[in-house]
Amino acid sequence: xxxxxxxxxxxxxxxxxxxxxxxxxxxxxxxxxxxxxxxxxxxxxxxxxxxxxxxxxxxxxxxxxxxxxxxxxxxxxxxxxxxxxxxxxxxxxxxxxxxxxxxxxxxxxxxxxxxxxxxxxxxxxxxxxxxxxxxxxxxxxxxxxxxxxxxxxxxxxxxxxxxxxxxxxxxxxxxxxxxxxxxxxxxxxxxxxxxxxxxxxxxxxxxxxxxxxxxxxxxxxxxxxxxxxxxxxxxxxxxxxxxxxxxxxxxxxxxxxxxxxxxxxxxxxxxxxxxxxxxxxxxxxxxxxxxxxxxxxxxxxxx
Amino acid sequence: xxxxxxxxxxxxxxxxxxxxxxxxxxxxxxxxxxxxxxxxxxxxxxxxxxxxxxxxxxxxxxxxxxxxxxxxxxxxxxxxxxxxxxxxxxxxxxxxxxxxxxxxxxxxxxxxxxxxxxxxxxxxxxxxxxxxxxxxxxxxxxxxxxxxxxxxxxxxxxxxxxxxxxxxxxxxxxxxxxxxxxxxxxxxxxxxxxxxxxxxxxxxxxxxxxxxxxxxxxxxxxxxxxxxxxxxxxxxxxxxxxxxxxxxxxxxxxxxxxxxxxxxxxxxxxxxxxxxxxxxxxxxxxxxxxxxxxxxxxxxxxxxxxxxxxxxxxxxxxxxxxxxxxxxxxxxxxxxxxxxxxxxxxxxxxxxxxxxxx
Numbered sequence: 001x002x003x004x005x006x007x008x009x010x011x012x013x014x015x016x017x018x019x020x021x022x023x024x025x026x027x028x029x030x031x032x033x034x035x036x037x038x039x040x041x042x043x044x045x046x047x048x049x050x051x052x053x054x055x056x057x058x059x060x061x062x063x064x065x066x067x068x069x070x071x072x073x074x075x076x077x078x079x080x081x082x083x084x085x086x087x088x089x090x091x092x093x094x095x096x097x098x099x100x101x102x103x104x105x106x107x108x109x110x111x112x113x114x115x116x117x118x119x120x121x122x123x124x125x126x127x128x129x130x131x132x133x134x135x136x137x138x139x140x141x142x143x144x145x146x147x148x149x150x151x152x153x154x155x156x157x158x159x160x161x162x163x164x165x166x167x168x169x170x171x172x173x174x175x176x177x178x179x180x181x182x183x184x185x186x187x188x189x190x191x192x193x194x195x196x197x198x199x200x201x202x203x204x205x206x207x208x209x210x211x212x213x214x215x216x217x218x219x220x221x222x223x224x225x226x227x228x229x230x231x232x233x234x235x236x237x238x239x240x241x242x243x244x245x246x247x248x249x250x251x252x253x254x255x256x257x258x259x260x261x262x263x264x265x266x267x268x269x270x271x272x273x274x275x276x277x278x279x280x281x282x283x284x285x286x287x288x289x290x291x292x293x294x295x296x297x298x299x300x301x302x303x
Numbered sequence: 304x305x306x307x308x309x310x311x312x313x314x315x316x317x318x319x320x321x322x323x324x325x326x327x328x329x330x331x332x333x334x335x336x337x338x339x340x341x342x343x344x345x346x347x348x349x350x351x352x353x354x355x356x357x358x359x360x361x362x363x364x365x366x367x368x369x370x371x372x373x374x375x376x377x378x379x380x381x382x383x384x385x386x387x388x389x390x391x392x393x394x395x396x397x398x399x400x401x402x403x404x405x406x407x408x409x410x411x412x413x414x415x416x417x418x419x420x421x422x423x424x425x426x427x428x429x430x431x432x433x434x435x436x437x438x439x440x441x442x443x444x445x446x447x448x449x450x451x452x453x454x455x456x457x458x459x460x461x462x463x464x465x466x467x468x469x470x471x472x473x474x475x476x477x478x479x480x481x482x483x484x485x486x487x488x489x490x491x492x493x494x495x496x497x498x499x500x501x502x503x504x505x506x507x508x509x510x511x512x513x514x515x516x517x518x519x520x521x522x523x524x525x526x527x528x529x530x531x532x533x534x535x536x537x538x539x540x541x542x543x544x545x546x547x548x549x550x551x552x553x554x555x556x557x558x559x560x561x562x563x564x565x566x567x568x569x570x571x572x573x574x575x576x577x578x579x580x581x582x583x584x585x586x587x588x589x590x591x592x593x594x595x596x597x598x599x600x601x602x603x604x605x606x607x608x609x610x611x612x613x614x615x616x617x618x619x620x621x622x623x624x625x626x627x628x629x630x631x632x633x634x635x636x637x638x639x640x641x642x643x644x645x646x647x648x649x650x651x652x653x654x655x656x657x658x659x660x661x
Contacts, residue, residue: 026364028361057329057330057359057361057362058330059333059361059364059365061330061334083334083337083338084618085338111337111365111368112364112368113367113368113369113371113372114364114367114368114371262375263371263372263375264371264375265374265375265378
């Protein structure tokens with residue numbers, strides 16, 4: 001069963017009662033929340049995700065709930081809870097859905113050390129994976145959404161889960177997170193996209209999430225072989241440029257982008273070295289012309 | 304296997320081999336081990352008995368992940384110990400490693416799967432200024448910069464304010480004894496140094512003698528006001544008692560006598576009572592009878608049984624555990640300081656609430 005097959009009332013019942021259990025690639029999570037924005041966000045953005053039964057193992061049990069006391073009513077807030085304990089500072093209740101997304105990212109990066117985890121978008125064509133590792137503001141998610149719009153399979157817009165031998169990337173398809181002006185850019189570039197509510201005034205500015213295509217969610221068990229590492233950089237109005245990047249530079253940038261490189265010691269070094277050895281590495285500058293950018297990536301994929 | 308999540312973790316730690324045969328509520332077990340910071344310990348114990356392959360794939364991933372994290376932390380602690388040794392060696396002062404770092408560097412069983420939050424060392428009080436200066440030159444800076452906090456640690460506590468390496472960010476606690484100066488325990492820190500055992504493989508470090516190590520672990524747990532790591536500390540005690548206690552009768556006799564010498568009979572009573580009660584640690588019956596003289600009055604003992612049973616559970620979210628930990632918080636402060644000083648300290652802290660750290 002998938003989320004879209006749950007009636008709205010049943011979705012609310014699970015979220016406010018026993019918990020909604022979802023499969024997210026290699027992990028499963030239980031979610032509870034009384035917030036209507038969380039229910040509607042899940043209904044829209046996780047529509048194609050598999051719903052698990054009460055007896056299925058959940059890796060993480062999370063909740064997004066209001067605090068006790070007056071903050072339920074006056075300038076209401078939302079708390080993220082993990083195993084029943086509050087994590088992070090409270091956010092305004094209007095940000096409950098982004099808080100859930102950020103909380104889930106935290107759960108995965110803090111606990112899934114069976115993988116080397118890199119802060120990177122990951123896409124796939126013909127079994128070969130494209131990694132876009134980058135710090136915030138580099139246009140990674142915009143580029144990722146544009147490629148997904150033109151048929152690339154989404155493995156993740158945030159987290160590359162690399163097997164420790166460096167030869168496979170494991171998909172964890174979840175909504176793509178867009179910020180500020182890129183929300184309108186993608187809405188124009190991909191008119192069919194299912195985009196959730198725009199939540200203004202978060203720590204990251206305005207944020208909105210895009211539903212991953214059904215195909216990407218259904219193929220979450222198909223891992224991919226790393227083939228390209230591309231460091232994107234968005235520069236307003238700049239001419240597009242794709243330049244070969246020395247492998248040692250690509251390696252160091254991946255180290256900088258990894259969440260748990262230090263956890264893996266020698267094995268982490270070997271995994272990244274294998275990944276970089278097997279990939280063509282580039283630096284990619286673009287000025288916002290997404291069609292031109294997607295065409296450049298399509299040329300790799302067919303080469 | 305017991306269906307209650309609270310008893311589940313204790314039982315899995317006691318008899319990890321049964322994991323292979325029983326139907327285990329894995330989700331609850333993994334969540335409570337994770338919350339108690341005992342996931343890697345559980346992984347080590349299952350790995351050494353039934354084997355990790357006997358665990359279903361989904362929970363096994365958590366045990367494997369915790370094992371990776373634990374190995375990384377152990378490598379960091381070893382490297383940090385080497386750096387601290389390099390900085391302190393010129394002082395020619397005894398330096399005793401405490402708790403996790405001691406278990407790891409001395410190769411003792413509690414190190415298996417143990418996660419770390421900081422490194423603890425014990426140095427003679429007279430050498431404290433030299434040690435602090437040398438560590439500062441070595442890149443460790445004090446934390447808790449508020450003048451009140453500095454005075455609190457330096458005048459009343461058994462340790463300096465925690466130090467942190469400015470680049471590596473590791474936290475180092477420098478102790479000069481093992482109970483706060485303001486506590487009503489008459490403990491001679493010199494006795495700990497005289498009995499300490501040098502580590503040939505890691506000069507200039509030593510570790511406490513086996514009995515002192517148990518007594519320190521017990522004091523740390525049962526004098527503490529903060530029990531969020533309580534079950535982990537109890538598991539340390541269980542592993543130490545199983546290891547040293549297995550060496551023969553002499554250990555147990557010395558342990559009880561030493562507790563009397565150091566005025567640490569009460570924490571030893573609690574340690575033996577709760578390791579055997581919650582983790583099934585084997586304590587000889589005559590030793591149990593012997594330490595009964597250190598027990599509090601019967602009504603207090605009954606109350607402490609109820610409080611500690613709840614406070615030492617992994618689930619901080621359960622109301623019973625939350626209330627028991629609050630009660631233990633009050634008790635911990637009570638033991639730490641005489642009442643007038645405690646009143647002053649709590650008043651000051653209350654008035655300072657909300658003030659930005661300096």
